[in-house]
Amino acid sequence: MNELILHHYPMSPFSHKIRAIMGYKQLAWKSVIVPGFMPKPDVEALTGGYRRTPYLQIGADIYCDTALICDVLEHHEPTPTLYPEHQKGLARVVAQWADEQMFWAAMSYNFQPQGLQVLFANADRSLAEAFVNDRKAMGFPLMAAADAAVNYRSDLRRIASMLDENKYLLGDQPCIADFSVFHPLWFTRIGTPNLAAIFDATPQVLGWMDRISALGVGRMEKLSMQEAMSVAAQAEPATIPEHEVFLDDHGIALGTKVAISAASFGMEPTVGKLVAATRTRYTLARVDARAGNMHVHFPRVGYVMRAV
Template sequence: MADIILHQYATSPFSEKVRLLLGAKGLAWQAVEIPAILPKPDLLALTGGYRRTPVMQVGADIYCDTALICEVIDTLAPSPPLYPPAQAAVARVMAAWFDSALFTAAATYVFQPDGVASMLGHLSPAQVQAFVADRKAMRGDTNALRMPPPEATAQLHETFGRLETQFAAGVEHVAGPLLSVADFSLYHNLWFIRRAGALAQMLEAYPRLQAWYARMNTFGHGRPRVVGGEQAIGVALSADPVALDEGVREGEGLQPGDAVTITPTDYARDPVAGVLLALGPHRVTLRRQDPRAGALNVHFPRQGYQVRRAA
C-alpha cells in the first residue's frame, strides 16, 4: 500500500475525524501541516482549487471530502470495518447528517463570544481578522454555517439527549451495536465543542455520551510522521495516477474526456477544472495537470458536488 499523506492542520475538526480513523485502523501515515486559511499554494497545486481541510493523498491520487476519504481508508485497511453490512445505510446517512447539520450547529455554538477566546485566543488580532475574513469568503452568499445560536444550542441538546437515551439502552455505538463511520462523524463534533472553554460544560449533562467519547478517544492517531508540502508534491510528481475504467453513468450528459468543473454545492465553492475520467453514483474523478505535481487524479464524492461541462 502506498503511503497515506494527510494534508491537515491540528485544530481542524474534520482532520481530527480522519486522524482518529487512522488510529482505529492502526495505520502509519504522513502529515502535512497546511495553513488554516488561504493562501495554500502546496495544497492547491494538488487539488486545483479545492481548499477544504483535510485532503488525502496516495501517490498521485488526491481524495477530497472526508466522506470519500473514510471510504478509501476503509478499502485500504478493512479492519475494523467502517460500513458493517447490517448498519451500512443508516451509518452513512447519520454520518452525512453529523458532518453537515450537526456540525453547523456545533460551529455556531462554539463561535459565540464566550467560545471565541478559547478557539482563537492563540492568534493575534490581525490573525483573527484574517481568519474571520477567510471563513466569510468560504461561505460566500450562502447560509451555510449560519444559524441563530439559540437554535444551534437546542439542536445540540436534542441530539445529545437522544444519543444519551440510546446509550442508556445498551447500544454501544451511534448507528447500532457495531463501530461505524457514524461514530467518527459524531466524534469530531464533540472534540470541537470540548475545545470551546466554558461552553464545553454543556456536555456534562450527558455522562454516557462522554463515556462513549472516552472510548473512541483511546484509538489515538496511529503512527503519524510530519513531512513538508514540497515533499508531498514530489511524491505526486514521481507517481502515476491510478488507472480507472468506471466510465460515466448514463443520464449524466457527459462523456469521459470532457472538460468539466467540480464544485461543492454548499460552501467553499471553489471550482476544480480538469478532464472527466469517471462519474458514477458514488464518486467523480477528473484528471488534471499541474506544473509542480504532474498528472493527478482528483476524486470527489458524487453527493454534495456539482459537475458541469467547462465553458
C-alpha cells in the same frame, strides 16, 4: 507510492474525524500541515482549487471530502470495518446527518464570541479576524448562538439515547456514524472548553467520546508539503479500473473539460478532464507544473459538475 498522506491542520474538526479513523484502523500515515485559511497556493496546486480540509493523497491521486476519504481508507484496510454489514445504510445515513445538520449546530455554538475568545486566546488579533473573514467568505451557514445551543442540546440528547444500551452509537463496535458524530463534539471539548458545560446533561456522551479518543490516531510521521509535492510529481495516477461503469447523469462525455465544486460552503471549483464518473465518485485528470499529472477525486453526493 501507496503511502497515505493526510493534508490537514490540528484544530480542523473534519481532519480529526479522519485522524480518529486512522487510530481505529491502526494505520500508518504521513502528516502534512496546511494553512487553516486562504491563501493556500500549495493546496491548490494539488487539488486544483478545492480548499476544504482535509484531503488525502496517495501518490498522484488526491481524494477530496471526508465521505470519500473514509471509503478509500476502508478499501485500503477493510478491518475493522467502518460499515458493518447489517447496518451499512443506517450508518451512512447517521454519518451524513452528523456531517451536515449536526455539524453546523455544533460549530455555530462553538464559534460564538465566547468560544472564539478562548480558541484564539494566544493568537494575534489579526489571525482571529482573518479566520472569521475566511469562514464568512466560504459561506459557512452559521446560526445565532442561542438557536445553535437549542439545536446542539437536542442533538446531544438524541446521541445520548443511542448510547443508553450501546457502547457505541450502533452497537458494540464503532462505525462511520461514531466518527462523523464525534469530531464537532471533540472541537467543543478541545477548542472551546469554556463552552463544554453543554455536555453536563449527557454524561453518556462524554464516556463515549473518551472511548473514541482512546483509539488514538494511528502511526503518524511528519512530511513537508514540498515532499508531498515531490511524491505526486514522481508518481502517476492510479489506472481507472476497466470494470468501473461510466454513469452519465449530466450528458457530459468522458474526456470533457469540467468543473466540480461543493454544492454548499467552500464552493471553489476544480477544473480538469473528466476521466471517470462512477456510482459514487467523479475523477478529474489535471496537470500542475510542480506536482505533475494527477487525478483528483470527489464524491458524487454533495458536489455538482458542469462542462466548462
